[in-house]
Amino acid sequence: MKTLRLYILGLISSLALISCNDDDEFYNAVYVDSPDLIKINVPAGGYTAGDNLEFSIDFSRYIMEPGYTTPLDVYKTSGATSFGFAYYLERNDGGTWKTVFPNEDEFRIGDVLYVPATETYEFDEAYPLDEPGEYRFRLEYNDGNILKTNLVSRNQENKTMVSIITNADHIDSQGYYYFTVE
Amino acid sequence: MKKLALVAVFFFQFAHAQQQDSTEVVSPISLKKNEVRLDVVSLITKMRIHASYERFLNKDFSVGLSASISESNKEKKDFDENFDRTLPQYEVIPYLRYSLSKSQVSYYYVEAFASANGGKYKTKERFVEGGNGYYQAVENTYFDVALGGAVGYKLYFKDKFAVDLFVGMGKNLFNTDKSPEIVQRVGASFGYRF
Numbered sequence: 001m002k003t004l005r006l007y008i009l010g011l012i013s014s015l016a017l018i019s020c021n022d023d024d025e026f027y028n029a030v031y032v033d034s035p036d037l038i039k040i041n042v043p044a045g046g047y048t049a050g051d052n053l054e055f056s057i058d059f060s061r062y063i064m065e066p067g068y069t070t071p072l073d074v075y076k077t078s079g080a081t082s083f084g085f086a087y088y089l090e091r092n093d094g095g096t097w098k099t100v101f102p103n104e105d106e107f108r109i110g111d112v113l114y115v116p117a118t119e120t121y122e123f124d125e126a127y128p129l130d131e132p133g134e135y136r137f138r139l140e141y142n143d144g145n146i147l148k149t150n151l152v153s154r155n156q157e158n159k160t161m162v163s164i165i166t167n168a169d170h171i172d173s174q175g176y177y178y179f180t181v182e
Numbered sequence: 183m184k185k186l187a188l189v190a191v192f193f194f195q196f197a198h199a200q201q202q203d204s205t206e207v208v209s210p211i212s213l214k215k216n217e218v219r220l221d222v223v224s225l226i227t228k229m230r231i232h233a234s235y236e237r238f239l240n241k242d243f244s245v246g247l248s249a250s251i252s253e254s255n256k257e258k259k260d261f262d263e264n265f266d267r268t269l270p271q272y273e274v275i276p277y278l279r280y281s282l283s284k285s286q287v288s289y290y291y292v293e294a295f296a297s298a299n300g301g302k303y304k305t306k307e308r309f310v311e312g313g314n315g316y317y318q319a320v321e322n323t324y325f326d327v328a329l330g331g332a333v334g335y336k337l338y339f340k341d342k343f344a345v346d347l348f349v350g351m352g353k354n355l356f357n358t359d360k361s362p363e364i365v366q367r368v369g370a371s372f373g374y375r376f
Binding site for chain 2: 026027028029030062065068070071072073076077157158159160162
């Protein structure tokens, strides 16, 4: 009984020092659906070793927000000079899909940068495909939807976070873009 | 049957006499009806001034009143930078305690409390300027009342110095779209009984 009381005392003491913030839900975020922002450049003649996987993202700082007649100024809202996202590229190695990124990195982070002159956010990637084989490309899954991804603002500290929910073209029902390099 | 009844009566008398003869030890503490406390741990770790007064009604029940003001720079910074939606600033807590132990020098207790609490909160609002919309966090003040419970442990030294540890929580009732949903009741106080 004495030991039990000591345990209870210890538990109460520990809990007394814990600051539990019941307000963890991040309120200052906006989620905007804006489809088809990610374009995969599919070469007409297919890929050969030495070619690049090319895909790009390009959108205005003013994007239509469902439910509103006025477009949303994502730059004024977030103050972000870039939006971040993640993508995967794998090659089939004897039946096992393995990442092609250096250091066996599972994914890479892309930065969609703000261009003040055109008031747009832009990203262009040309990843070298040095080895022949079967490849697959996908973006980081949006929560609950494997066909979509999030472009997340790197907003200023006292600004509202903007998360743009979008998708890439040419992806299959599992969110992958499969292609072969000859 | 008559003999059995007499035996039962004598047994009861004997037991009752034993109870009367075993003198109940009254702690000097029980003669001191008032106590003041300060939550030192909250003051040091969270810059929160939390003071309490407790009145002991009898050996089982006590009532009290706590008040706190928060001056935490970290909480204020998190609120200013929009990481936290609310910034609790003050709280007044009347409470009722019931001792779970016979000892008056060290005992566990349960507590029921009400909390009148207030502070600042932020909401995300959409504005339109030049034909385009944008979002911004807007600051306001809130006030709410919570009901809740806690459990705790009290220990006395030299029949006057108290250590009081308690943990519990309450739920705001009226303005939960503005105030925090949960009010924590956590403390590690040192006090003086008189």
